[in-house]
Amino acid sequence: MTAARILAEITFNAAGLVPAIAQQHDTGEVLMMAWMNRDSIAETLETGRVCYWSRSRAALWRKGETSGHLQALVEMRLDCDGDTLLLLVDQTGPACHTNRRNCFYRAVRDGDLVTIAKPEA
Amino acid sequence: MTAARILAEITFNAAGLVPAIAQQHDTGEVLMMAWMNRDSIAETLETGRVCYWSRSRAALWRKGETSGHLQALVEMRLDCDGDTLLLLVDQTGPACHTNRRNCFYRAVRDGDLVTIAKPEA
Numbered sequence: 001m002t003a004a005r006i007l008a009e010i011t012f013n014a015a016g017l018v019p020a021i022a023q024q025h026d027t028g029e030v031l032m033m034a035w036m037n038r039d040s041i042a043e044t045l046e047t048g049r050v051c052y053w054s055r056s057r058a059a060l061w062r063k064g065e066t067s068g069h070l071q072a073l074v075e076m077r078l079d080c081d082g083d084t085l086l087l088l089v090d091q092t093g094p095a096c097h098t099n100r101r102n103c104f105y106r107a108v109r110d111g112d113l114v115t116i117a118k119p120e121a
Numbered sequence: 122m123t124a125a126r127i128l129a130e131i132t133f134n135a136a137g138l139v140p141a142i143a144q145q146h147d148t149g150e151v152l153m154m155a156w157m158n159r160d161s162i163a164e165t166l167e168t169g170r171v172c173y174w175s176r177s178r179a180a181l182w183r184k185g186e187t188s189g190h191l192q193a194l195v196e197m198r199l200d201c202d203g204d205t206l207l208l209l210v211d212q213t214g215p216a217c218h219t220n221r222r223n224c225f226y227r228a229v230r231d232g233d234l235v236t237i238a239k240p241e242a
Contacts, residue, residue, distance in 0.1 A: 033200065077237075080217050080219050080224045106198060107198045
């Protein structure tokens with residue numbers, strides 16, 4: 001698959017990045033949000049395994065490469081403005097580096113932040 | 122509700138913004154992604170109606186103020202790094218300005234972008 005025609009429709013920010021939301025394809029659970037650049041998008045489309053761009057490491061971030069917590073790409077979607085991606089994925093193990101299934105485990109309840117999920121065993 | 126203790130946990134970017142993913146609370150549908158600043162978060166928590174920051178207009182964007190397509194906040198969540206919000210909402214009407222239910226109506230299929238949802242009648 002050539003990624004060129006897909007990349008042409010994406011609006012990257014000044015840093016050459018676009019935010020990507022990862023959603024578990026069958027349950028609808030929003031797992032995480034990370035950033036992608038042209039290379040990581042092209043690699044993801046080619047391999048079917050999600051690869052982000054790590055802003056902190058300034059390097060390609062092949063999700064699960066060290067942890068084994070891979071994200072298999074089911075479908076990539078693009079929003080109306082072309083500046084946000086939605087990745088429907090099949091997540092192996094926890095998506096979050098805290099070992100939780102997803103990264104959004106803190107909820108605002110009664111004016112405070114409450115932790116609503118535990119790390120997996 | 123005072124938003125101060127929530128805002129203290131959020132990492133804003135250099136422009137003072139944080140990305141916010143809106144998800145329909147009961148179906149799990151990812152509706153859109155937009156940006157919030159301190160004022161829009163405080164207003165959203167206070168009113169229970171989602172208010173973003175419009176980067177193009179450089180102004181508070183009270184979602185649905187003109188269209189009537191309001192987002193009632195069900196719960197605000199924060200990710201592990203504190204730099205992305207997940208808004209569980211109850212969306213009235215379409216979330217997208219194209220009159221589609223959600224903004225992610227273009228999918229990569231067979232190497233091309235395919236429109237997978239029609240505007241609502």
